[in-house]
Amino acid sequence: MSAPSVSTPSSPSSSGGQQQARTRVLTGITTTGTPHLGNYVGAIKPAIEASLDPNVQSFYFLADLHALIKCQDARRVQESRLEIAATWLALGLDTDxxxxxxxxxxxxxxxxxxxxxxxxxxxxxNRAHAYKAAVAENExxxxxDPDKGITMGLFGYPVLMAADxxxxxxxxxxxxxxQIQHIEMARDMAGRFNHLYKGDFFTLPEAVVDERVQVLNGLDGRKMSKSYNNTIPLFVGEKKLLKxxxxxxxxxxEPGEPKDPDTCTLFQIYSAFASEEETQAMRDEYAAGIGWxxxxNRVxxxxxxxxxxxxxxxxALLEDPGHIEQILLRGAEKAREQAAPLMDRLRVAAGLGRFV
Incomplete structure (x- = not known):
């Protein structure tokens, strides 16, 4: 999941009180790596901007259960959870x-x-893309065994995402x-549950693909991704950033020869952070033959x-993990205020309610 967008109001079945009139947008961040420039441009920045909109009820979560599907390194998962939480808070996520x-x-x-x-x-x-890809690799x-090395976590990943x-x-x-397929699967499961248990329990979610969200290239010109080992960590120190x-x-x-900014990773990264005026000025420099x-150095x-x-x-946040912990616990409390009543209702619908 990536950065949020604005949509239509929630259905009456999804919550009570005044929040019925607020759009609900949900984004998960898998905790298996260190945030990099591509994460910031493609997901974090637009999400933080959306978090400031009073007409949107935004849900942002550290997808640490999802992380276990790909990573069984407990230390790495723990470090990533802290790093990602600190990143979102440092960049101004409105947790109020x-x-x-x-x-x-x-x-x-x-x-x-x-x-x-x-x-x-x-x-x-069986039709999930990740599962099919893993089977194809085995073949x-x-x-x-076409399922060699495939865990139930990988196979059932779309069900956990639907529950999120x-x-x-x-x-x-x-x-x-x-990820569109996973949203369609969530809709299928929601509709099936509503039908079987004869109630309007779930809103059918819609996938939002924002074509304006930029995908940054990495050091080697391919998409910036930890899988390619071509990332620039967001908060790396000055010396490492320069390197x-x-x-x-x-x-x-050579210097003096005009260069095409539209095929240049360096220019793409610069323009993702710069204003329109600054980007145009750099484009002019490329036309004039700026040396690499x-x-x-300018970038x-x-x-x-x-x-x-x-x-x-x-x-500062990394040095005060207790502060981050308190923010996340307050967030969990607010989340559970909404999750627990719905879960009680679902238990009753499925025949798992209390006797008295």
Whole structure:
């Protein structure tokens, strides 16, 4: 899941009181890595801007249960949870308006995952992109068992994602195109549950793909991704930042030769942070033949200045994990105020309610 967008108001079945009139947008951040510039531009920045909108009820969560699917390194998961929480807070997430929590702090979510598992057709999971890709890799490798190395976590991942969304009856879920299938699966499970138990329990969520959200390239010109080991960490120190910017791949054009900014990773990164006027000025410099060394120094200086204050806030937050913990616990409390009543209602619907 990525950055949020604005949509239509929540349905009456999704919550009570005044929040019925607020759009619900939900975004999860998987805790398996250190946030980088691409994460900031593609997800964090637009999400934080949306968190300031009083007409939107935003849910942002650390998807630490999802992290266990890919990573069994407990130390890495723990470090990533802290780093990602500190990143969002350092960059100005409004935790008074938005609900910011750890997935693992909401026990209703795994309970809802089981309820959804009991109405979800296995054939639907067989068609999940991640599962099909893993099976294809086994077949290409000549493994006799097509499910070799595939865990139930990977196979049932879309059910957990559906529970994340349906737990709070999110109207819209901002995602990349590769995640649209999971939203469609969540709709299928929600509709199936509503039908089987004859009630309007769940809002059918909609996927939001914002084509305006920029995808940054990394050091080697491919999409910036920890999978490619080509990222620039968001809050890396000045010396390391300079070293990484200087490693960004460019062509062999000499100083004085005009350069094409539209095919240049260096320019793309700069323009993702700069204003329209600053971007145009840099475009003019490219046309005039700026040397790659000068261009890289300019990009470093600009990024370093833009990130200086949030980097300082980030480091201060990392040194005070107790403060982060309290923010997340308050967020979990607010989240559970909405999750627990819905879960009580679902238990009754499924025949699991109390006797008195």
């Amino acid at each position: 308006n938005a609900i910011f929590y750890r997935q693992s702090d909401i026990p209703e979510i795994p309970e809802l995952t089981w309820l959804m598992s009991c109405v979800c057709a296995k054939g639907l999971m 290409e490798a000549g493994n006799q 969304i349906l737990m709070f009856n999110a109207n819209r879920v901002p995602v990349g195109r590769d 990484l910017v200087r490693k960004i791949k460019t062509n062999s054009l 060394g000068d261009a890289k 470093f200086e600009y990024l370093n200045e833009q990130l200086r204050e949030p980097r300082e806030r980030y480091q």
